[in-house]
Amino acid sequence: EIVLTQSPATLSLSPGERATLSCRASQSVSRYLAWYQQKPGQAPRLLIYDASNRATGIPARFSGSGSGTDFTLTISSLEPEDFAVYYCQQRSNWPPLFTFGPGTKVDIK
Protein backbone atom coordinates (compact mmCIF):
# COMPACT_ATOMS: atom_id res chain seq x y z
CA GLU A 1 0.00 0.00 0.00
CA ILE A 2 1.33 3.40 -0.96
CA VAL A 3 1.28 5.93 1.87
CA LEU A 4 1.17 9.66 1.20
CA THR A 5 2.82 12.10 3.59
CA GLN A 6 2.08 15.82 3.44
CA SER A 7 4.20 18.60 4.88
CA PRO A 8 3.97 20.82 6.67
CA ALA A 9 0.88 19.90 8.66
CA THR A 10 0.09 23.60 9.05
CA LEU A 11 1.34 26.55 7.04
CA SER A 12 0.77 30.01 8.46
CA LEU A 13 1.05 32.72 5.85
CA SER A 14 -0.29 36.17 5.00
CA PRO A 15 -2.37 37.10 1.95
CA GLY A 16 -0.09 37.79 -1.01
CA GLU A 17 2.57 35.33 0.12
CA ARG A 18 3.60 32.23 -1.78
CA ALA A 19 2.54 28.83 -0.42
CA THR A 20 4.48 25.66 -1.15
CA LEU A 21 2.87 22.37 -0.07
CA SER A 22 4.62 19.02 -0.30
CA CYS A 23 3.26 15.52 -0.87
CA ARG A 24 5.59 12.54 -0.69
CA ALA A 25 4.72 8.95 -1.63
CA SER A 26 6.22 5.91 0.09
CA GLN A 27 7.02 4.48 -3.34
CA SER A 28 6.95 5.80 -6.84
CA VAL A 29 3.48 6.56 -8.14
CA SER A 30 2.47 7.02 -11.72
CA ARG A 31 1.29 10.41 -12.97
CA TYR A 32 -1.93 9.84 -10.99
CA LEU A 33 -1.47 12.51 -8.33
CA ALA A 34 -4.23 14.99 -7.60
CA TRP A 35 -4.72 17.92 -5.22
CA TYR A 36 -7.94 19.07 -3.54
CA GLN A 37 -8.96 22.09 -1.49
CA GLN A 38 -11.50 21.77 1.31
CA LYS A 39 -13.06 24.57 3.34
CA PRO A 40 -15.00 23.99 6.58
CA GLY A 41 -18.44 22.50 5.99
CA GLN A 42 -17.83 22.08 2.27
CA ALA A 43 -17.03 19.20 -0.03
CA PRO A 44 -13.52 18.98 -1.42
CA ARG A 45 -12.79 20.72 -4.72
CA LEU A 46 -10.44 19.36 -7.35
CA LEU A 47 -7.52 21.71 -8.07
CA ILE A 48 -4.88 19.68 -9.92
CA TYR A 49 -4.92 16.25 -11.58
CA ASP A 50 -2.23 14.12 -13.18
CA ALA A 51 0.33 16.03 -11.09
CA SER A 52 0.26 19.28 -13.06
CA ASN A 53 -3.05 19.79 -14.89
CA ARG A 54 -5.30 22.49 -13.48
CA ALA A 55 -8.95 21.49 -13.22
CA THR A 56 -11.61 23.51 -15.00
CA GLY A 57 -12.14 26.92 -13.48
CA ILE A 58 -9.12 26.80 -11.17
CA PRO A 59 -7.14 30.07 -11.10
CA ALA A 60 -3.67 30.16 -12.59
CA ARG A 61 -2.12 30.97 -9.19
CA PHE A 62 -2.49 27.26 -8.40
CA SER A 63 0.13 25.00 -9.96
CA GLY A 64 1.29 21.45 -9.44
CA SER A 65 4.60 19.79 -10.15
CA GLY A 66 6.61 16.67 -9.42
CA SER A 67 6.97 13.05 -10.38
CA GLY A 68 7.96 9.74 -8.86
CA THR A 69 7.62 10.19 -5.12
CA ASP A 70 7.77 13.97 -4.62
CA PHE A 71 5.04 16.39 -5.59
CA THR A 72 4.38 20.05 -4.88
CA LEU A 73 1.34 22.30 -4.93
CA THR A 74 2.22 25.98 -5.23
CA ILE A 75 -0.10 28.91 -4.68
CA SER A 76 1.80 31.84 -6.14
CA SER A 77 0.05 34.61 -4.20
CA LEU A 78 -2.46 33.73 -1.53
CA GLU A 79 -5.92 35.21 -1.79
CA PRO A 80 -8.21 35.39 1.29
CA GLU A 81 -10.33 32.54 -0.10
CA ASP A 82 -7.31 30.21 -0.34
CA PHE A 83 -7.06 29.61 3.40
CA ALA A 84 -8.23 26.01 3.67
CA VAL A 85 -7.05 22.41 3.99
CA TYR A 86 -5.30 20.83 1.01
CA TYR A 87 -5.14 17.09 0.32
CA CYS A 88 -3.09 15.12 -2.17
CA GLN A 89 -4.41 11.84 -3.56
CA GLN A 90 -3.05 8.98 -5.64
CA ARG A 91 -4.21 5.66 -7.06
CA SER A 92 -2.49 2.31 -7.18
CA ASN A 93 -1.88 0.62 -10.52
CA TRP A 94 -4.23 -2.34 -10.31
CA PRO A 95 -6.64 -2.84 -8.75
CA PRO A 96 -7.44 0.85 -8.72
CA LEU A 97 -7.35 1.76 -5.06
CA PHE A 98 -7.12 5.36 -3.98
CA THR A 99 -5.45 7.02 -1.00
CA PHE A 100 -5.30 10.55 0.36
CA GLY A 101 -2.61 12.31 2.29
CA PRO A 102 -3.42 13.60 5.80
CA GLY A 103 -3.73 17.19 4.58
CA THR A 104 -2.00 20.55 5.02
CA LYS A 105 -3.89 23.37 6.66
CA VAL A 106 -3.07 26.81 5.27
CA ASP A 107 -4.12 29.41 7.80
CA ILE A 108 -3.79 33.15 8.17
CA LYS A 109 -0.69 34.37 9.95
Added chain:
Amino acid sequence: QVQLVESGGGVVQPGRSLRLSCAASGFTFSNSALHWVRQAPGKGLEWVAVISYDGSHEFHADSVKGRFTISRDNSKNTLSLQMNNLRAEDTAVYYCAREGGVSIAEASHFDFWGQGTLVTVSS
Protein backbone atom coordinates in the same frame (compact mmCIF):
# COMPACT_ATOMS: atom_id res chain seq x y z
CA GLN B 1 -24.15 21.85 -14.45
CA VAL B 2 -23.02 18.66 -12.75
CA GLN B 3 -24.99 17.90 -9.60
CA LEU B 4 -24.58 15.03 -7.17
CA VAL B 5 -27.02 14.83 -4.27
CA GLU B 6 -26.55 12.24 -1.55
CA SER B 7 -29.29 10.95 0.72
CA GLY B 8 -29.97 8.14 3.17
CA GLY B 9 -27.71 9.10 6.05
CA GLY B 10 -28.79 9.01 9.66
CA VAL B 11 -28.18 7.42 13.03
CA VAL B 12 -27.90 3.63 13.08
CA GLN B 13 -26.91 1.10 15.72
CA PRO B 14 -23.72 -0.97 15.41
CA GLY B 15 -24.27 -4.13 13.40
CA ARG B 16 -27.22 -2.71 11.49
CA SER B 17 -27.47 -1.76 7.80
CA LEU B 18 -28.00 1.44 5.86
CA ARG B 19 -28.27 2.27 2.16
CA LEU B 20 -27.02 5.54 0.74
CA SER B 21 -28.08 6.98 -2.58
CA CYS B 22 -26.63 9.63 -4.88
CA ALA B 23 -28.82 11.27 -7.51
CA ALA B 24 -26.88 12.64 -10.46
CA SER B 25 -27.74 15.22 -13.10
CA GLY B 26 -26.08 17.57 -15.55
CA PHE B 27 -23.91 14.99 -17.30
CA THR B 28 -24.20 11.67 -19.11
CA PHE B 29 -24.38 9.41 -16.08
CA SER B 30 -23.86 6.16 -17.97
CA ASN B 31 -20.49 7.38 -19.31
CA SER B 32 -18.84 8.02 -15.95
CA ALA B 33 -17.24 5.91 -13.26
CA LEU B 34 -18.30 6.96 -9.78
CA HIS B 35 -16.87 6.83 -6.29
CA TRP B 36 -17.81 7.00 -2.64
CA VAL B 37 -15.43 8.88 -0.35
CA ARG B 38 -15.93 9.41 3.38
CA GLN B 39 -14.67 11.76 6.05
CA ALA B 40 -14.91 11.03 9.76
CA PRO B 41 -15.68 14.07 11.95
CA GLY B 42 -12.62 16.30 12.15
CA LYS B 43 -10.52 13.84 10.12
CA GLY B 44 -9.16 13.49 6.61
CA LEU B 45 -10.59 11.92 3.48
CA GLU B 46 -10.85 8.16 2.93
CA TRP B 47 -11.77 6.56 -0.36
CA VAL B 48 -14.45 3.87 -0.01
CA ALA B 49 -15.33 2.38 -3.41
CA VAL B 50 -15.46 2.89 -7.18
CA ILE B 51 -17.73 1.47 -9.87
CA SER B 52 -17.22 1.50 -13.63
CA TYR B 53 -19.52 3.34 -16.01
CA ASP B 54 -21.57 0.23 -16.74
CA GLY B 55 -21.36 -1.42 -13.34
CA SER B 56 -19.25 -4.29 -14.62
CA HIS B 57 -16.29 -3.51 -12.33
CA GLU B 58 -16.29 -2.43 -8.72
CA PHE B 59 -13.54 -2.08 -6.15
CA HIS B 60 -13.71 -1.43 -2.43
CA ALA B 61 -11.26 -0.27 0.20
CA ASP B 62 -9.98 -2.99 2.51
CA SER B 63 -11.63 -1.25 5.47
CA VAL B 64 -15.11 -1.90 4.02
CA LYS B 65 -14.60 -4.96 1.84
CA GLY B 66 -17.18 -7.64 2.53
CA ARG B 67 -19.44 -5.18 4.39
CA PHE B 68 -20.14 -2.41 1.86
CA THR B 69 -21.27 -2.78 -1.77
CA ILE B 70 -21.30 -0.06 -4.40
CA SER B 71 -23.86 -0.27 -7.20
CA ARG B 72 -25.53 1.89 -9.81
CA ASP B 73 -28.73 2.14 -11.82
CA ASN B 74 -28.05 3.87 -15.11
CA SER B 75 -31.76 3.98 -15.96
CA LYS B 76 -32.34 6.16 -12.87
CA ASN B 77 -29.03 8.07 -12.80
CA THR B 78 -28.47 6.81 -9.27
CA LEU B 79 -25.43 5.54 -7.39
CA SER B 80 -25.86 3.51 -4.21
CA LEU B 81 -23.82 2.24 -1.30
CA GLN B 82 -25.20 -0.67 0.71
CA MET B 83 -23.56 -0.67 4.13
CA ASN B 84 -23.95 -3.77 6.30
CA ASN B 85 -22.61 -4.68 9.74
CA LEU B 86 -21.87 -1.04 10.51
CA ARG B 87 -19.24 -0.14 13.09
CA ALA B 88 -18.60 2.98 15.13
CA GLU B 89 -15.57 3.71 12.95
CA ASP B 90 -17.85 3.98 9.90
CA THR B 91 -19.23 7.23 11.33
CA ALA B 92 -18.52 9.86 8.68
CA VAL B 93 -19.84 12.17 6.04
CA TYR B 94 -20.17 10.12 2.86
CA TYR B 95 -19.60 11.87 -0.44
CA CYS B 96 -20.32 10.59 -3.91
CA ALA B 97 -17.89 11.83 -6.52
CA ARG B 98 -17.54 11.58 -10.26
CA GLU B 99 -14.41 10.07 -11.72
CA GLY B 100 -12.54 12.51 -13.91
CA GLY B 101 -10.67 9.90 -15.95
CA VAL B 102 -12.02 8.44 -19.16
CA SER B 103 -12.43 4.90 -17.82
CA ILE B 104 -11.90 2.88 -14.67
CA ALA B 105 -8.56 1.75 -16.08
CA GLU B 106 -7.53 5.40 -16.28
CA ALA B 107 -9.36 6.43 -13.11
CA SER B 108 -7.24 8.91 -11.22
CA HIS B 109 -9.18 11.76 -9.61
CA PHE B 110 -12.55 13.02 -8.47
CA ASP B 111 -13.70 16.00 -10.47
CA PHE B 112 -17.14 16.70 -8.99
CA TRP B 113 -18.42 16.00 -5.49
CA GLY B 114 -21.77 16.03 -3.78
CA GLN B 115 -22.31 17.83 -0.48
CA GLY B 116 -22.33 14.61 1.50
CA THR B 117 -24.64 12.77 3.87
CA LEU B 118 -23.77 12.08 7.52
CA VAL B 119 -23.85 8.53 8.85
CA THR B 120 -23.58 8.11 12.62
CA VAL B 121 -23.13 4.63 14.03
CA SER B 122 -23.98 4.66 17.70
CA SER B 123 -25.94 2.68 20.22
